Amino acid sequence: MSDWFSTLASHYHWQAALAVLAGVVLITKVGQWLAFRVPALQRMREVNRDEDSKKKALPKYPPVMKASRNIGAFTNLAFFVLILPFCVTFTAESIGWIVLDAVIILMVYDFFYYLCHRFWFHGKGWMRRIHAVHHQARKPTHIDAYYVHPVETFVGIALFLGSLALLAAVLGPFHVATVIATYVIFTQLNIINHTFVDLPYFPFRGLSWITAKHHVHHENMHRGNYATITLLYDKLFGTLD
Template identity: 55%
Template structure:
Protein backbone atom coordinates (compact mmCIF):
# COMPACT_ATOMS: atom_id res chain seq x y z
CA UNK A 1 0.00 0.00 0.00
CA UNK A 2 1.66 3.20 -1.24
CA UNK A 3 0.76 6.85 -0.79
CA UNK A 4 0.25 8.00 -4.40
CA UNK A 5 0.34 11.77 -4.12
CA UNK A 6 0.10 12.22 -7.90
CA UNK A 7 -3.13 10.23 -8.01
CA UNK A 8 -4.34 12.32 -5.08
CA UNK A 9 -3.70 15.53 -7.02
CA UNK A 10 -5.50 14.16 -10.08
CA UNK A 11 -8.46 13.14 -7.91
CA UNK A 12 -8.69 16.63 -6.42
CA UNK A 13 -8.24 18.39 -9.76
CA UNK A 14 -10.90 16.28 -11.49
CA UNK A 15 -13.34 16.74 -8.61
CA UNK A 16 -12.95 20.53 -8.54
CA UNK A 17 -13.03 20.88 -12.34
CA UNK A 18 -16.14 18.72 -12.81
CA UNK A 19 -17.97 20.47 -9.96
CA UNK A 20 -17.36 23.89 -11.51
CA UNK A 21 -18.12 22.77 -15.08
CA UNK A 22 -21.38 21.04 -14.14
CA UNK A 23 -22.51 23.98 -12.01
CA UNK A 24 -21.74 26.41 -14.85
CA UNK A 25 -23.63 24.51 -17.55
CA UNK A 26 -26.54 23.27 -15.41
CA UNK A 27 -27.64 26.78 -14.50
CA UNK A 28 -27.42 27.91 -18.11
CA UNK A 29 -30.66 25.94 -18.54
CA UNK A 30 -33.45 28.49 -17.91
CA UNK A 31 -35.77 26.03 -16.12
CA UNK A 32 -33.04 24.96 -13.70
CA UNK A 33 -31.89 28.53 -13.10
CA UNK A 34 -35.47 29.44 -12.23
CA UNK A 35 -35.62 26.59 -9.69
CA UNK A 36 -32.29 27.70 -8.23
CA UNK A 37 -33.62 31.21 -7.69
CA UNK A 38 -36.72 29.81 -5.98
CA UNK A 39 -34.53 27.80 -3.62
CA UNK A 40 -32.38 30.87 -2.97
CA UNK A 41 -35.42 32.87 -1.88
CA UNK A 42 -36.26 30.27 0.76
CA UNK A 43 -32.59 30.10 1.76
CA UNK A 44 -32.50 33.85 2.41
CA UNK A 45 -35.35 33.51 4.90
CA UNK A 46 -34.11 30.36 6.63
CA UNK A 47 -30.55 31.63 7.05
CA UNK A 48 -31.90 34.43 9.26
CA UNK A 49 -32.95 31.89 11.87
CA UNK A 50 -30.43 31.44 14.68
CA UNK A 51 -30.80 27.67 14.67
CA UNK A 52 -29.81 27.51 11.00
CA UNK A 53 -26.72 29.68 11.52
CA UNK A 54 -25.43 27.60 14.41
CA UNK A 55 -26.12 24.13 12.98
CA UNK A 56 -24.87 24.94 9.49
CA UNK A 57 -21.62 26.39 10.80
CA UNK A 58 -20.99 23.26 12.87
CA UNK A 59 -21.99 20.99 10.00
CA UNK A 60 -19.71 22.69 7.51
CA UNK A 61 -16.77 22.35 9.90
CA UNK A 62 -17.50 18.66 10.52
CA UNK A 63 -17.85 17.96 6.80
CA UNK A 64 -14.79 20.00 5.82
CA UNK A 65 -12.42 18.36 8.31
CA UNK A 66 -13.68 14.85 7.60
CA UNK A 67 -13.31 15.39 3.85
CA UNK A 68 -9.84 16.91 4.25
CA UNK A 69 -8.62 13.92 6.24
CA UNK A 70 -9.97 11.60 3.54
CA UNK A 71 -8.61 13.61 0.60
CA UNK A 72 -5.15 14.29 2.04
CA UNK A 73 -4.41 11.36 4.33
CA UNK A 74 -6.54 8.41 3.24
CA UNK A 75 -7.57 8.57 -0.40
CA UNK A 76 -4.05 8.53 -1.97
CA UNK A 77 -3.38 5.12 -0.41
CA UNK A 78 -6.29 3.53 -2.30
CA UNK A 79 -6.18 5.13 -5.76
CA UNK A 80 -3.78 5.11 -8.66
CA UNK A 81 -3.34 6.32 -12.24
CA UNK A 82 -2.94 2.91 -13.88
CA UNK A 83 -4.55 2.93 -17.36
CA UNK A 84 -8.04 1.46 -17.31
CA UNK A 85 -10.77 1.08 -19.94
CA UNK A 86 -13.73 3.41 -19.66
CA UNK A 87 -16.10 0.53 -18.89
CA UNK A 88 -13.96 -0.44 -15.86
CA UNK A 89 -14.08 3.11 -14.48
CA UNK A 90 -17.86 3.22 -14.72
CA UNK A 91 -18.30 -0.33 -13.38
CA UNK A 92 -16.18 0.55 -10.33
CA UNK A 93 -18.15 3.79 -9.96
CA UNK A 94 -21.40 1.81 -9.92
CA UNK A 95 -20.05 -0.66 -7.35
CA UNK A 96 -18.81 2.08 -5.00
CA UNK A 97 -22.09 3.98 -5.08
CA UNK A 98 -24.30 0.92 -4.66
CA UNK A 99 -22.27 -0.54 -1.79
CA UNK A 100 -22.20 2.83 -0.03
CA UNK A 101 -25.93 3.33 -0.55
CA UNK A 102 -26.69 -0.09 0.93
CA UNK A 103 -24.64 0.69 4.04
CA UNK A 104 -26.25 4.13 4.28
CA UNK A 105 -29.73 2.62 3.85
CA UNK A 106 -29.14 0.28 6.79
CA UNK A 107 -27.64 3.06 8.93
CA UNK A 108 -30.40 5.52 8.12
CA UNK A 109 -33.19 3.01 8.70
CA UNK A 110 -31.98 1.18 11.80
CA UNK A 111 -29.65 3.68 13.49
CA UNK A 112 -30.94 7.16 12.70
CA UNK A 113 -34.56 6.02 12.68
CA UNK A 114 -34.11 3.56 15.51
CA UNK A 115 -34.41 4.44 19.16
CA UNK A 116 -32.22 6.47 21.48
CA UNK A 117 -29.29 8.79 20.95
CA UNK A 118 -28.90 8.75 17.17
CA UNK A 119 -32.62 9.19 16.58
CA UNK A 120 -32.41 12.44 18.56
CA UNK A 121 -29.37 13.47 16.53
CA UNK A 122 -31.21 12.79 13.26
CA UNK A 123 -34.27 14.67 14.52
CA UNK A 124 -32.34 17.92 14.01
CA UNK A 125 -32.35 17.31 10.26
CA UNK A 126 -36.04 16.39 10.34
CA UNK A 127 -36.93 19.78 11.76
CA UNK A 128 -36.75 20.92 8.14
CA UNK A 129 -40.09 20.90 6.34
CA UNK A 130 -40.75 21.74 2.70
CA UNK A 131 -37.04 21.23 2.16
CA UNK A 132 -34.79 23.26 -0.13
CA UNK A 133 -31.09 22.89 -0.88
CA UNK A 134 -30.06 24.68 2.32
CA UNK A 135 -31.56 21.83 4.34
CA UNK A 136 -28.95 19.44 2.96
CA UNK A 137 -26.60 21.31 5.33
CA UNK A 138 -29.02 21.57 8.23
CA UNK A 139 -27.71 18.43 9.88
CA UNK A 140 -26.24 17.73 13.31
CA UNK A 141 -22.43 17.71 12.92
CA UNK A 142 -22.19 14.17 14.31
CA UNK A 143 -24.61 12.94 11.64
CA UNK A 144 -22.57 14.78 9.02
CA UNK A 145 -19.44 13.01 10.22
CA UNK A 146 -21.16 9.61 10.17
CA UNK A 147 -22.58 10.17 6.68
CA UNK A 148 -19.26 11.27 5.18
CA UNK A 149 -17.36 8.55 7.06
CA UNK A 150 -19.66 5.86 5.66
CA UNK A 151 -18.85 7.01 2.15
CA UNK A 152 -15.11 7.51 2.52
CA UNK A 153 -14.68 4.20 4.37
CA UNK A 154 -16.41 2.40 1.50
CA UNK A 155 -13.39 3.12 -0.74
CA UNK A 156 -10.68 1.39 1.33
CA UNK A 157 -13.00 -1.49 2.24
CA UNK A 158 -13.70 -2.24 -1.41
CA UNK A 159 -10.04 -1.98 -2.40
CA UNK A 160 -9.34 -4.93 -0.09
CA UNK A 161 -11.43 -7.00 -2.52
CA UNK A 162 -11.10 -5.21 -5.85
CA UNK A 163 -7.72 -3.51 -5.54
CA UNK A 164 -7.00 0.23 -5.90
CA UNK A 165 -9.45 2.37 -7.88
CA UNK A 166 -8.50 4.85 -10.56
CA UNK A 167 -8.37 8.45 -9.31
CA UNK A 168 -11.05 9.49 -11.81
CA UNK A 169 -13.39 6.74 -10.56
CA UNK A 170 -13.21 7.98 -6.97
CA UNK A 171 -13.56 11.62 -8.06
CA UNK A 172 -16.74 10.76 -9.97
CA UNK A 173 -18.08 8.78 -7.01
CA UNK A 174 -17.36 11.67 -4.65
CA UNK A 175 -19.08 14.09 -7.04
CA UNK A 176 -22.23 11.95 -7.31
CA UNK A 177 -22.28 11.39 -3.53
CA UNK A 178 -22.13 15.10 -2.69
CA UNK A 179 -24.36 16.42 -5.48
CA UNK A 180 -27.14 13.86 -5.12
CA UNK A 181 -27.37 14.63 -1.42
CA UNK A 182 -28.01 18.27 -2.35
CA UNK A 183 -30.40 17.41 -5.20
CA UNK A 184 -32.45 15.26 -2.80
CA UNK A 185 -33.12 18.37 -0.75
CA UNK A 186 -33.74 20.81 -3.59
CA UNK A 187 -37.24 22.03 -4.17
CA UNK A 188 -37.69 21.09 -7.81
CA UNK A 189 -41.06 21.35 -9.53
CA UNK A 190 -40.42 20.56 -13.17
CA UNK A 191 -42.78 17.69 -14.05
CA UNK A 192 -41.69 17.46 -17.69
CA UNK A 193 -38.89 15.86 -19.70
CA UNK A 194 -35.96 15.77 -19.06
CA UNK A 195 -36.35 17.03 -15.47
CA UNK A 196 -39.26 14.86 -14.35
CA UNK A 197 -36.98 12.36 -12.61
CA UNK A 198 -35.24 15.09 -10.60
CA UNK A 199 -38.63 16.43 -9.48
CA UNK A 200 -39.71 12.92 -8.50
CA UNK A 201 -36.52 12.34 -6.44
CA UNK A 202 -37.04 15.68 -4.69
CA UNK A 203 -40.68 14.87 -3.91
CA UNK A 204 -39.81 11.46 -2.45
CA UNK A 205 -37.22 12.91 -0.09
CA UNK A 206 -39.58 15.70 0.91
CA UNK A 207 -42.13 13.02 1.85
CA UNK A 208 -39.48 11.43 4.06
CA UNK A 209 -38.99 14.74 5.86
CA UNK A 210 -42.70 15.12 6.49
CA UNK A 211 -42.81 11.97 8.62
CA UNK A 212 -39.87 10.18 10.23
CA UNK A 213 -41.86 6.94 10.07
CA UNK A 214 -42.00 7.01 6.28
CA UNK A 215 -39.41 5.16 4.25
CA UNK A 216 -37.14 6.38 1.44
CA UNK A 217 -34.02 5.77 3.53
CA UNK A 218 -31.47 5.46 0.72
CA UNK A 219 -29.72 8.48 -0.75
CA UNK A 220 -28.19 7.51 -4.11
CA UNK A 221 -31.09 5.45 -5.40
CA UNK A 222 -34.44 4.25 -4.07
CA UNK A 223 -33.66 0.70 -5.21
CA UNK A 224 -33.04 -0.60 -1.69
CA UNK A 225 -36.27 0.96 -0.46
CA UNK A 226 -38.14 -0.92 -3.16
CA UNK A 227 -36.27 -4.17 -2.48
CA UNK A 228 -36.91 -4.05 1.29
CA UNK A 229 -40.43 -2.64 1.11
CA UNK A 230 -39.78 0.80 2.57
CA UNK A 231 -40.52 2.85 -0.54
CA UNK A 232 -43.24 5.45 -0.01
Protein backbone atom coordinates in the same frame (compact mmCIF):
# COMPACT_ATOMS: atom_id res chain seq x y z
CA MET B 1 10.89 -1.20 10.15
CA SER B 2 12.48 0.87 7.40
CA ASP B 3 11.48 -1.74 4.79
CA TRP B 4 7.88 -1.63 6.02
CA PHE B 5 7.87 2.16 5.84
CA SER B 6 9.36 2.10 2.36
CA THR B 7 6.71 -0.36 1.18
CA LEU B 8 3.97 1.76 2.66
CA ALA B 9 5.37 4.92 1.11
CA SER B 10 5.56 3.25 -2.30
CA HIS B 11 1.77 2.77 -2.23
CA TYR B 12 1.09 6.36 -1.16
CA HIS B 13 0.07 8.12 -4.39
CA TRP B 14 -0.45 11.69 -3.27
CA GLN B 15 -0.38 12.91 -6.87
CA ALA B 16 -3.40 10.74 -7.71
CA ALA B 17 -5.24 11.96 -4.60
CA LEU B 18 -4.47 15.56 -5.58
CA ALA B 19 -5.79 14.84 -9.09
CA VAL B 20 -9.02 13.56 -7.55
CA LEU B 21 -9.44 16.75 -5.54
CA ALA B 22 -8.76 18.94 -8.57
CA GLY B 23 -11.13 16.88 -10.72
CA VAL B 24 -13.94 17.01 -8.19
CA VAL B 25 -13.67 20.80 -7.83
CA LEU B 26 -13.43 21.37 -11.59
CA ILE B 27 -16.30 19.09 -12.58
CA THR B 28 -18.53 20.42 -9.81
CA LYS B 29 -17.94 24.04 -10.79
CA VAL B 30 -18.27 23.48 -14.53
CA GLY B 31 -21.29 21.22 -14.06
CA GLN B 32 -23.11 23.80 -11.96
CA TRP B 33 -22.26 26.57 -14.42
CA LEU B 34 -23.63 24.55 -17.32
CA ALA B 35 -26.73 23.38 -15.43
CA PHE B 36 -27.78 26.88 -14.47
CA ARG B 37 -27.49 28.10 -18.04
CA VAL B 38 -30.76 26.18 -18.52
CA PRO B 39 -33.65 28.63 -17.83
CA ALA B 40 -35.86 26.07 -16.05
CA LEU B 41 -33.08 25.08 -13.63
CA GLN B 42 -32.11 28.70 -13.07
CA ARG B 43 -35.73 29.43 -12.16
CA MET B 44 -35.73 26.60 -9.61
CA ARG B 45 -32.42 27.93 -8.25
CA GLU B 46 -34.02 31.32 -7.64
CA VAL B 47 -36.99 29.72 -5.87
CA ASN B 48 -34.63 27.81 -3.58
CA ARG B 49 -32.56 30.92 -2.89
CA ASP B 50 -35.68 32.85 -1.89
CA GLU B 51 -36.70 30.17 0.58
CA ASP B 52 -33.11 29.71 1.80
CA SER B 53 -32.83 33.40 2.63
CA LYS B 54 -35.82 33.12 4.96
CA LYS B 55 -34.30 30.12 6.73
CA LYS B 56 -30.89 31.77 7.07
CA ALA B 57 -32.59 34.55 9.01
CA LEU B 58 -33.62 32.04 11.67
CA PRO B 59 -31.14 31.89 14.57
CA LYS B 60 -30.97 28.07 14.55
CA TYR B 61 -29.60 27.69 11.03
CA PRO B 62 -26.16 29.44 10.97
CA PRO B 63 -24.52 27.65 13.95
CA VAL B 64 -25.64 24.18 12.86
CA MET B 65 -24.53 24.81 9.26
CA LYS B 66 -21.16 26.16 10.38
CA ALA B 67 -20.48 23.19 12.65
CA SER B 68 -21.59 20.76 9.95
CA ARG B 69 -19.36 22.32 7.31
CA ASN B 70 -16.37 22.38 9.67
CA ILE B 71 -16.63 18.68 10.55
CA GLY B 72 -17.24 17.85 6.89
CA ALA B 73 -14.13 19.74 5.80
CA PHE B 74 -12.00 18.10 8.52
CA THR B 75 -13.27 14.60 7.68
CA ASN B 76 -12.60 15.05 3.97
CA LEU B 77 -9.17 16.56 4.60
CA ALA B 78 -8.14 13.65 6.81
CA PHE B 79 -9.34 11.17 4.18
CA PHE B 80 -7.63 12.90 1.26
CA VAL B 81 -4.32 13.06 3.15
CA LEU B 82 -4.26 9.83 5.14
CA ILE B 83 -6.37 7.27 3.25
CA LEU B 84 -7.20 8.20 -0.35
CA PRO B 85 -3.56 8.08 -1.59
CA PHE B 86 -3.61 4.33 -0.85
CA CYS B 87 -6.92 3.82 -2.69
CA VAL B 88 -6.36 5.54 -6.03
CA THR B 89 -4.14 5.06 -9.05
CA PHE B 90 -3.32 6.44 -12.50
CA THR B 91 -3.05 2.90 -13.91
CA ALA B 92 -5.04 2.77 -17.15
CA GLU B 93 -8.52 1.25 -17.05
CA SER B 94 -11.17 0.84 -19.72
CA ILE B 95 -14.23 3.08 -19.55
CA GLY B 96 -16.34 0.01 -18.88
CA TRP B 97 -14.33 -0.91 -15.77
CA ILE B 98 -14.36 2.70 -14.54
CA VAL B 99 -18.15 2.81 -14.82
CA LEU B 100 -18.56 -0.61 -13.20
CA ASP B 101 -16.28 0.31 -10.29
CA ALA B 102 -18.21 3.55 -9.77
CA VAL B 103 -21.51 1.67 -9.67
CA ILE B 104 -20.11 -0.85 -7.18
CA ILE B 105 -18.81 1.87 -4.84
CA LEU B 106 -22.05 3.85 -4.91
CA MET B 107 -24.31 0.84 -4.41
CA VAL B 108 -22.24 -0.63 -1.58
CA TYR B 109 -22.21 2.77 0.13
CA ASP B 110 -25.96 3.19 -0.43
CA PHE B 111 -26.62 -0.22 1.14
CA PHE B 112 -24.67 0.70 4.28
CA TYR B 113 -26.33 4.11 4.36
CA TYR B 114 -29.78 2.54 3.98
CA LEU B 115 -29.18 0.29 6.98
CA CYS B 116 -27.79 3.12 9.13
CA HIS B 117 -30.52 5.53 8.11
CA ARG B 118 -33.35 3.09 8.70
CA PHE B 119 -32.23 1.31 11.86
CA TRP B 120 -29.90 3.84 13.53
CA PHE B 121 -30.97 7.32 12.44
CA HIS B 122 -34.64 6.35 12.75
CA GLY B 123 -34.19 3.88 15.59
CA LYS B 124 -34.94 4.48 19.25
CA GLY B 125 -31.53 5.59 20.50
CA TRP B 126 -29.60 8.85 20.76
CA MET B 127 -28.88 8.99 17.01
CA ARG B 128 -32.58 9.50 16.34
CA ARG B 129 -32.46 12.73 18.36
CA ILE B 130 -29.43 13.88 16.38
CA HIS B 131 -31.11 13.04 13.07
CA ALA B 132 -34.23 14.90 14.21
CA VAL B 133 -32.28 18.16 13.77
CA HIS B 134 -32.20 17.54 10.03
CA HIS B 135 -35.86 16.51 10.04
CA GLN B 136 -36.92 19.92 11.31
CA ALA B 137 -37.00 20.78 7.60
CA ARG B 138 -40.46 19.58 6.61
CA LYS B 139 -40.24 21.17 3.16
CA PRO B 140 -36.53 21.08 2.30
CA THR B 141 -34.79 23.53 0.03
CA HIS B 142 -31.13 23.74 -0.96
CA ILE B 143 -29.92 25.02 2.40
CA ASP B 144 -31.30 21.98 4.25
CA ALA B 145 -28.65 19.75 2.68
CA TYR B 146 -26.29 21.56 5.09
CA TYR B 147 -28.66 21.83 8.05
CA VAL B 148 -27.36 18.61 9.61
CA HIS B 149 -26.01 17.88 13.08
CA PRO B 150 -22.19 17.61 12.83
CA VAL B 151 -22.25 14.05 14.20
CA GLU B 152 -24.59 13.00 11.41
CA THR B 153 -22.42 14.83 8.88
CA PHE B 154 -19.39 12.88 10.05
CA VAL B 155 -21.25 9.55 9.93
CA GLY B 156 -22.62 10.18 6.45
CA ILE B 157 -19.29 11.21 4.95
CA ALA B 158 -17.39 8.48 6.79
CA LEU B 159 -19.80 5.85 5.43
CA PHE B 160 -19.08 6.89 1.86
CA LEU B 161 -15.33 7.30 2.28
CA GLY B 162 -15.12 4.12 4.34
CA SER B 163 -17.00 2.16 1.67
CA LEU B 164 -14.55 3.43 -0.95
CA ALA B 165 -11.54 2.52 1.20
CA LEU B 166 -12.92 -0.92 2.07
CA LEU B 167 -13.58 -1.76 -1.56
CA ALA B 168 -10.14 -0.49 -2.57
CA ALA B 169 -8.59 -2.83 0.00
CA VAL B 170 -10.55 -5.77 -1.45
CA LEU B 171 -10.53 -4.95 -5.18
CA GLY B 172 -7.37 -2.89 -5.42
CA PRO B 173 -6.90 0.86 -5.97
CA PHE B 174 -9.46 2.59 -8.17
CA HIS B 175 -8.70 4.75 -11.17
CA VAL B 176 -8.69 8.51 -10.54
CA ALA B 177 -11.70 8.93 -12.85
CA THR B 178 -13.70 6.37 -10.85
CA VAL B 179 -13.14 8.19 -7.56
CA ILE B 180 -13.90 11.59 -9.11
CA ALA B 181 -17.17 10.30 -10.58
CA THR B 182 -18.35 8.61 -7.38
CA TYR B 183 -17.41 11.58 -5.20
CA VAL B 184 -19.23 14.07 -7.43
CA ILE B 185 -22.34 11.86 -7.65
CA PHE B 186 -22.32 11.31 -3.86
CA THR B 187 -22.07 15.01 -3.01
CA GLN B 188 -24.40 16.32 -5.69
CA LEU B 189 -27.19 13.79 -5.16
CA ASN B 190 -27.19 14.51 -1.43
CA ILE B 191 -27.64 18.19 -2.26
CA ILE B 192 -30.17 17.68 -5.06
CA ASN B 193 -32.30 15.47 -2.79
CA HIS B 194 -33.01 18.48 -0.62
CA THR B 195 -33.72 21.07 -3.29
CA PHE B 196 -37.20 22.12 -4.34
CA VAL B 197 -37.76 21.13 -7.95
CA ASP B 198 -41.14 21.42 -9.66
CA LEU B 199 -40.46 20.57 -13.30
CA PRO B 200 -42.76 17.60 -14.06
CA TYR B 201 -41.93 17.45 -17.76
CA PHE B 202 -39.18 16.11 -20.02
CA PRO B 203 -36.25 16.15 -19.48
CA PHE B 204 -36.61 17.15 -15.81
CA ARG B 205 -39.34 14.72 -14.72
CA GLY B 206 -36.82 12.34 -13.14
CA LEU B 207 -35.23 15.18 -11.18
CA SER B 208 -38.62 16.22 -9.82
CA TRP B 209 -39.36 12.60 -8.86
CA ILE B 210 -36.07 12.24 -6.97
CA THR B 211 -36.63 15.38 -4.90
CA ALA B 212 -40.29 14.56 -4.28
CA LYS B 213 -39.41 11.14 -2.87
CA HIS B 214 -36.93 12.60 -0.42
CA HIS B 215 -39.36 15.34 0.57
CA VAL B 216 -41.84 12.60 1.49
CA HIS B 217 -39.20 11.20 3.82
CA HIS B 218 -38.87 14.61 5.49
CA GLU B 219 -42.57 14.90 6.29
CA ASN B 220 -42.07 13.02 9.56
CA MET B 221 -39.74 10.54 11.25
CA HIS B 222 -41.89 7.53 10.31
CA ARG B 223 -41.75 7.70 6.51
CA GLY B 224 -39.61 5.45 4.29
CA ASN B 225 -37.26 6.28 1.41
CA TYR B 226 -34.09 5.78 3.45
CA ALA B 227 -31.54 5.30 0.65
CA THR B 228 -29.78 8.33 -0.78
CA ILE B 229 -28.21 7.35 -4.13
CA THR B 230 -31.11 5.31 -5.53
CA LEU B 231 -34.32 3.99 -4.03
CA LEU B 232 -33.45 0.42 -5.04
CA TYR B 233 -32.98 -0.81 -1.47
CA ASP B 234 -36.22 0.82 -0.36
CA LYS B 235 -38.01 -1.07 -3.12
CA LEU B 236 -36.25 -4.35 -2.26
CA PHE B 237 -36.96 -4.09 1.48
CA GLY B 238 -40.47 -2.65 1.31
CA THR B 239 -39.81 0.89 2.55
CA LEU B 240 -40.48 2.80 -0.66
CA ASP B 241 -43.05 5.48 0.16
